[in-house]
Amino acid sequence: MKEKTELVPCEICGYPVVHYEYGGYSYCEKCGWRRGGDNIELEQQWGISYPMLVSLSHAREQYKKGLPFKADFDEFIKGLLFYSEMLFDYQGETYEAYLYRNKNVEPYKFVFCCTEFQQEYFSEKDFREKANILGKCLKDIWNEVQDPRYM
Numbered sequence: 001m002k003e004k005t006e007l008v009p010c011e012i013c014g015y016p017v018v019h020y021e022y023g024g025y026s027y028c029e030k031c032g033w034r035r036g037g038d039n040i041e042l043e044q045q046w047g048i049s050y051p052m053l054v055s056l057s058h059a060r061e062q063y064k065k066g067l068p069f070k071a072d073f074d075e076f077i078k079g080l081l082f083y084s085e086m087l088f089d090y091q092g093e094t095y096e097a098y099l100y101r102n103k104n105v106e107p108y109k110f111v112f113c114c115t116e117f118q119q120e121y122f123s124e125k126d127f128r129e130k131a132n133i134l135g136k137c138l139k140d141i142w143n144e145v146q147d148p149r150y151m
C-alpha cells in the first residue's frame with residue numbers, strides 16, 4: 001500500500017510541506033526548514049530541534065530577521081548531550097564532537113577532534129569554555145563556524 005501523505009503548514013513560515021504517514025516531513029521549499037518529530041517537545045526537554053538542531057523558537061527569530069538557520073554554540077552543546085555525536089565545518093575542515101561513555105569516566109567525557117588533534121574534557125563547563133581550534137575557543141569563533149549539525 002502506498003504511504004499516505006497530507007499537506008501541513010511549515011512550523012516556521014507556514015508554507016505547505018508534506019507530512020508522511022509513517023513519520024517525517026519534507027523540506028520546506030520556502031524557508032528550508034525540516035521537521036522531524038515534535039520540535040516543541042524537543043525544545044522544552046532538550047533545547048534543540050531535530051533534524052535542524054536550532055531550536056524552534058530560535059529558528060523562528062532567525063527566519064523573521066532573514067537569517068539562515070544556524071544553531072548557536074549553546075544549542076550545539078545541547079545537541080551533543082541529546083544525540084552524542086555532532087559535526088561542524090570551520091575554514092574548510094570538518095570537526096567532530098562526541099560523548100565518550102565508559103565506566104571509568106562517569107557519566108562521559110567530551111571529545112573534540114579532527115584529523116589533526118583530539119581534545120578531551122571531563123565536564124560540560126570545561127568543554128564549553130576550553131574546546132578550541134589552534135588556541136581559538138569555539139565559543140569565540142562560533143560566528144565563523146558553519147553548518148553545526150548532527151552526525
Ligand SMILES: [Zn+2]
Pocket residue numbers: 010011012013014015028029030031032033
Ligand atoms: Zn518554511
